[in-house]
Amino acid sequence: EDQVTQSPEALRLQEGESSSLNCSYTVSGLRGLFWYRQDPGKGPEFLFTLYSAGEEKEKERLKATLTKKESFLHITAPKPEDSATYLCAVGGGSYIPTFGRGTSLIVHP
Amino acid sequence: DADVTQTPRNRITKTGKRIMLECSQTKGHDRMYWYRQDPGLGLRLIYYSFDVKDINKGEISDGYSVSRQAQAKFSLSLESAIPNQTALYFCATSEPQGLTDTQYFGPGTRLTVL
Numbered sequence: 197e198d199q200v201t202q203s204p205e206a207l208r209l210q211e212g213e214s215s216s217l218n219c220s221y222t223v224s225g226l227r228g229l230f231w232y233r234q235d236p237g238k239g240p241e242f243l244f245t246l247y248s249a250g251e252e253k254e255k256e257r258l259k260a261t262l263t264k265k266e267s268f269l270h271i272t273a274p275k276p277e278d279s280a281t282y283l284c285a286v287g288g289g290s291y292i293p294t295f296g297r298g299t300s301l302i303v304h305p
Numbered sequence: 306d307a308d309v310t311q312t313p314r315n316r317i318t319k320t321g322k323r324i325m326l327e328c329s330q331t332k333g334h335d336r337m338y339w340y341r342q343d344p345g346l347g348l349r350l351i352y353y354s355f356d357v358k359d360i361n362k363g364e365i366s367d368g369y370s371v372s373r374q375a376q377a378k379f380s381l382s383l384e385s386a387i388p389n390q391t392a393l394y395f396c397a398t399s400e401p402q403g404l405t406d407t408q409y410f411g412p413g414t415r416l417t418v419l
Contacts, residue, residue, distance in 0.1 A: 230407065239309075239395050239410035240348075283348070291406060292338075292363075297347035 198223045198288045200296035208302045209274055217269040217299045219284030227287040229267050231260050234281045234298070243282075274303045308332045309411035311396050317417045318386050326381045326414050328396030336406060337379040338397040339363075339371060341390075342413075348395070354379060386418045 201220045209215055221229065228247055232240035244253045246262040253260050257278060259270040269282055281300045285293040309330045318324050328337065339351040340363075350363030352371040360371060368390060372380045383390055394414045399406035 228407075232410075237393070237413065237415070239397075239412050240408075242407055242409060245407055287406065292350060292353065293406075293408065295348040297345065 198286055198290075198294040200284055200286055200294050202282075202284050202296035202299050204299060205297070206300045206302075208304065209271075211275055211303055211305050212273045214270070214272045214274070216271070217282055217301070219267040219269070219296055220265060221267070221284075221286045222265075223286045223288040223294075225289045227289070227291070228293075229262055230285040230287070230293060231258075231267070231269055232283040232285070234283055236281075240283055271301070274301075276303050276305050279303045309396060309398055309409055311394075311411040311414050313414060314412065315415045317419065319419050320387055322386050324383045324386055324416070326383075326394055326396075326416070328379045328381070328411055330377050330396075330398045330411075332398050332400075332409060333376075334398040334400040334409075335376060336399045336401075337373070338399070338408065339369075339379070339381045340395045340397065341365065341392040342395060343392050351381065383416075383418075386416075388418045391416060391418045 199222045203218045228245050231243040234240045244260040249264045257272050261268045281298040283298045285295045287293045312327045335356045338353040340348045354373045370382045396411040397408040399408045
């Protein structure tokens with residue numbers, strides 16, 4: 197059974213204070229690891245897909261990295277508008293992604 | 306216009322009532338999904354469909370049913386609503402892209418069962 201654990205559950209940062217969110221996973225045959233951003237009361241918005249260990253992807257202040265056991269979402273010099281819940285999911289042999297419970301990020305001005 | 310739309314966006318109903326949530330998409334994707342989200346529990350899969358003739362149960366299908374009326378439409382029904390079905394419901398679509406699918410979510414329906 198595929199499993200995804202995200203940490204921390206909640207993170208508070210000051211504007212400009214860089215940090216990382218963690219996504220640990222176990223999966224039989226990784227087909228892809230996904231990061232989504234979700235604003236309160238809205239649907240998750242796709243950010244990145246990573247396919248193999250060592251792969252990295254960037255978008256504005258966000259950078260996602262992948263190893264064989266975990267993925268990190270690095271947030272550089274965050275702004276208040278980066279406040280959201282960040283969801284991680286893994287796609288395994290079943291083609292149906294398994295989601296983690298998310299990390300709630302609040303960036304204070 | 307949004308690629309994935311859900312109606313209604315908010316619904317309050319009473320225990321025992323039948324309710325239908327609808328999802329439409331203009332992305333041209335064959336694969337569609339229904340999830341529910343509860344605080345602290347993340348997204349849980351209710352049903353999914355890989356094409357018009359294909360319907361599959363997810364991890365929490367009890368108390369729910371679905372209908373795939375067309376490639377673009379996927380409806381979720383609660384035959385007899387109960388209070389613990391109060392949640393945020395999301396529809397999603399995807400299409401095969403190499404090794405895996407990327408999912409695209411609708412805006413959600415907030416359902417309250419009294």
